[in-house]
Amino acid sequence: MPINPDASGSIGEPTEISWTSKQSLLYALGVGAGATNPTGFELEFTTENSNGIAQRAFPTQCVVIGGGRTPDFGDFNPMFLLHAEQAITCYREMPASGSGIATGRVGDIWDKGKAALVYLETDVTDPDGSPLWSTRAGLFLGGEGGWGGDRGPASTWEAPDREPDHVVTYTTRTDQALLYRLSGDRNPLHSDPTFAAGAGFDRPILHGLCTYGFTGRALLHAVCGSDPARFAGLGGRFKSPVVPGEILDIHAWEVDGPDGDTVLFQTRVGDRVVFDSGVLTRRP
Numbered sequence: 625m626p627i628n629p630d631a632s633g634s635i636g637e638p639t640e641i642s643w644t645s646k647q648s649l650l651y652a653l654g655v656g657a658g659a660t661n662p663t664g665f666e667l668e669f670t671t672e673n674s675n676g677i678a679q680r681a682f683p684t685q686c687v688v689i690g691g692g693r694t695p696d697f698g699d700f701n702p703m704f705l706l707h708a709e710q711a712i713t714c715y716r717e718m719p720a721s722g723s724g725i726a727t728g729r730v731g732d733i734w735d736k737g738k739a740a741l742v743y744l745e746t747d748v749t750d751p752d753g754s755p756l757w758s759t760r761a762g763l764f765l766g767g768e769g770g771w772g773g774d775r776g777p778a779s780t781w782e783a784p785d786r787e788p789d790h791v792v793t794y795t796t797r798t799d800q801a802l803l804y805r806l807s808g809d810r811n812p813l814h815s816d817p818t819f820a821a822g823a824g825f826d827r828p829i830l831h832g833l834c835t836y837g838f839t840g841r842a843l844l845h846a847v848c849g850s851d852p853a854r855f856a857g858l859g860g861r862f863k864s865p866v867v868p869g870e871i872l873d874i875h876a877w878e879v880d881g882p883d884g885d886t887v888l889f890q891t892r893v894g895d896r897v898v899f900d901s902g903v904l905t906r907r908p
Contacts, residue, residue, distance in 0.1 A: 627698035627733065627740055627768045634695040635729040641748070642723040643689045645672050647807070648681045651688060654804035655837030656794055672720070679720040683855040684840035686712055686757045687833050688807045691746035692728030700740075700765045707832050708741065709762030711859025715755040717852045724748045724756055731760065734776030740768035741776060760859070779861075781901035783890060788875040789882075792842035796830060798869040804834040830866040839891045839899055842874040847887050848906050856885070860902035866893060876904075883908070 652658070652669040662670070672679040687710065731743030742763045748756045797803070801814040809831055812819040820828040840858050848854040866872070876889040889902035 626771075627700055627742065627765065628696075629733045629735070629740075629771060629773050631695060631697035631730045632733045633730065634697070636693040636695045636727065638725050638727045639690075639692045640723065641690045641726045643685075643721060645679060645721045647689075648679065648685060648720045651685045651807045651837070652682060654800075654807050655682065655684070655834060655841050656796065656800070657682070657841065659795075659797065680852055681718045681720045682837065682841055682844065683714050683718060683757075683852050684712065684833075684837045684858065685807075686714070686718055686748070687759055687761075687836065688809070689748075690726065690808075691744075691748075691759065692726035694728040694744055695730055697730045697733070697742060700768050704739075704766030704768075706764040706766070707761065707862055708764040709743075709760075709859070709861045710833065710836055711760045711857065713758045713857045714852075714855055715757060717855075718756060722750070724750050725753075732776065733773070735771055735773030736764070736769045736775060738766065738769050740765045762861075779901055781888070781903070783875075784877045784879060784888065786877070788889075789878045790846040790874075790876040792846050792874045792876070793871060794838050794842060794874075795871045796834075796838065796866065796868055800834060800868040801828055801830050804831050804837075809833065825865070827867065830868050830870075832862045832865070835862075835866050835872065835891060835899055838872055839874050839889070839902070842872075843876060843887065843889060843904050846874075846876055847878065847904065854907045855904075856907050857905040858902075860889070861900045862898070863900040864893075864896055864898045866898050872898070 657666045658670040667674045668680045726748045728746045731745045734741040746759045873892045887904040891899035
């Protein structure tokens with residue numbers, strides 16, 4: 625059967641999840657931490673035993689820890705799936721290791737004509753029920769639209785008509801995807817040249833969530849004082865794939881001032897936007 629629009633709003637069974645110090649270290653390396661200054665910067669993310677430094681986790685790591693069981697919303701061809709959007713909300717700082725309870729649900733399902741846009745959402749609490757984070761992923765499913773449903777809201781995001789307040793530049797490693805995949809996403813599109821060629825790429829591409837992690841890392845340092853406790857949320861849309869070795873430029877605008885809670889951003893490779901419609905929220 626095709627996807628089922630009536631599945632919107634259905635909730636899955638809560639699932640126990642956990643993550644370790646080692647997983648947090650691997651994720652940090654996977655999003656580029658320590659690559660240019662391994663002993664003088666970001667040691668709180670890349671080591672667990674440095675003198676006088678307590679290990680911390682990057683907020684965006686929550687996208688790879690795992691989620692609750694997603695209720696069934698029908699069938700689709702995974703070859704035509706694109707990760708279109710990603711957002712997280714952080715209710716407090718994520719510990720470098722821990723456990724929690726994840727509850728997944730099917731969010732909005734929009735009819736885009738030749739495709740469907742399905743949102744999968746997860747809420748995570750600690751074992752005592754206190755909220756830790758929420759995630760929201762938008763999946764673009766080719767060939768699954770056309771049932772006459774609502775197309776959903778149009779984006780109103782616009783980049784400010786001025787120079788950004790911050791531009792952070794990170795160079796991805798040529799083996800970045802091989803490192804990032806150790807955090808859990810073993811899709812051969814990011815490692816197998818034959819598979820990538822079959823999907824229409826000259827070589828394996830970088831995981832979209834790796835670009836997302838690089839972006840979150842850049843903004844954490846640029847506008848949150850490198851303090852994960854200030855990082856309240858990050859969302860936007862994937863626009864174009866990145867090839868390992870390319871240079872990412874994260875452009876950020878503090879639209880309500882340096883003490884405001886909203887930052888708009890884009891991630892670019894040269895003149896090409898690779899992550900768009902970005903909104904970061906932060907705490908004082």
